[in-house]
Amino acid sequence: xxxxxxxxxxxxxxxxxxxxxxxxxxxxxxxxxxxxxxxxxxxxxxxxxxxxxxxxxxxxxxxxxxxxxxxxxxxxxxxxxxxxxxxxxxxxxxxxxxxxxxxxxxxxxxxxxxxxxxxxxxxxxxxxxxxxxxxxxxxxxxxxxxxxxxxxxxxxxxxxxxxxxxxxxxxxxxxxxxxxxxxxxxxxxxxxxxxxxxxxxxxxxxxxxxxxxxxxxxxxxxxxx
Numbered sequence: 001x002x003x004x005x006x007x008x009x010x011x012x013x014x015x016x017x018x019x020x021x022x023x024x025x026x027x028x029x030x031x032x033x034x035x036x037x038x039x040x041x042x043x044x045x046x047x048x049x050x051x052x053x054x055x056x057x058x059x060x061x062x063x064x065x066x067x068x069x070x071x072x073x074x075x076x077x078x079x080x081x082x083x084x085x086x087x088x089x090x091x092x093x094x095x096x097x098x099x100x101x102x103x104x105x106x107x108x109x110x111x112x113x114x115x116x117x118x119x120x121x122x123x124x125x126x127x128x129x130x131x132x133x134x135x136x137x138x139x140x141x142x143x144x145x146x147x148x149x150x151x152x153x154x155x156x157x158x159x160x161x162x163x164x165x166x167x168x169x170x171x172x173x174x175x176x177x178x179x180x181x182x183x184x185x186x187x188x189x190x191x192x193x194x195x196x197x198x199x200x201x202x203x204x205x206x207x208x209x210x211x212x213x214x215x216x217x218x219x220x221x222x223x224x225x
Contacts, residue, residue: 001202002026002047002118007037007063008080009055013103017050020110022207023214025179034058041067046075048117051097053081053088061092068096076117080105180215192219 004026006017011032018028029044031037034057041049053060060079067073079092082103089100098120099113183197190196198205212219 003029003045004114005029005031005037005040005044005046005049007031007034007049007055007060008052009033010052013052017110020107021114022204023210024111024114025203025207025211027202034060034063037063038066041072047121048075048114049077050101050114051077051079053079053084053092061088061095064092064095064097076121078113078117176215179211180217183212183215183217187217187219194219 004021006014006021006028008014008017009032014030014032018030021028029040029046031040033055037049037051040046051060051064060081064073064077064079067077073096076098077096079089079097079100080103081088081100084100084102092100098117101109101113183201186197186200190200194205194208198208201208203211
C-alpha cells in the first residue's frame with residue numbers, strides 16, 4: 001500500500017481520485033490548496049503526489065518549486081490541469097514533476113501514471129532528508145510489490161506460501177490473482193477476522209470489504225479454515 005497525497009481545489013475531483021486510489025489499496029490524504037499540501041508534506045512522507053496546477057492560493061508549479069528548493073521533492077509528483085499549456089507542462093517537468101495529466105483524466109491514464117510513478121519511486125534512492133518524524137527506511141532485502149503490497153522473497157517460503165502464479169498473463173490479471181491469494185492467506189491465518197486482517201494488510205475495513213468483493217474472495221472460507 002502506498003501513501004498518496006491528492007491536492008486539488010475541486011471537491012468532486014478530490015473525492016473521485018480518493019475513491020479510485022482507495023479501491024486500488026492505497027492510503028490517500030487530501031488537500032484542497034497549497035497551504036494544506038505544505039502542512040501535509042511537512043508532517044508526512046508520501047510515495048506519490050497528485051498536484052493540481054491551478055489553485056486559488058498558490059499554483060501547483062510554484063509549490064513544486066518550493067518543495068524542490070527545500071529538499072522535500074523526494075517523491076514523484078504528477079501534475080494535473082485542464083487549462084495548462086505545453087510550456088507549463090514542460091516547466092513543471094524541468095522542475096522535477098514526474099508526469100502531467102490533462103483533465104478530464106481517464107481511469108486508464110490515471111492508474112498507469114500512478115503505477116509508473118510508484119515503480120520509479122521504489123527504484124529511486126532518497127535524494128533529500130525526509131520530513132521531521134519520518135519513519136526510518138526499511139532494512140535491506142529483496143522485495144517485489146503488487147499494488148504496493150510488499151512481499152519479502154525467501155529461500156524457503158514455507159508450506160503456507162502461495163506459489164504457482166501464471167506470470168504469462170496481462171499485468172492486471174496477474175496482480176488480481178496475487179492479491180486474491182494474498183487476502184485468502186491472511187483470512188485463513190486470522191480465522192476470518194476482518195479486524196485483524198485489516199490491521200495486517202493496512203487497509204480500512206470498508207476498503208477491505210470492497211476489495212475482497214471485487215476480487216471474489218470467499219469470506220466464509222477463512223472462518224472454515
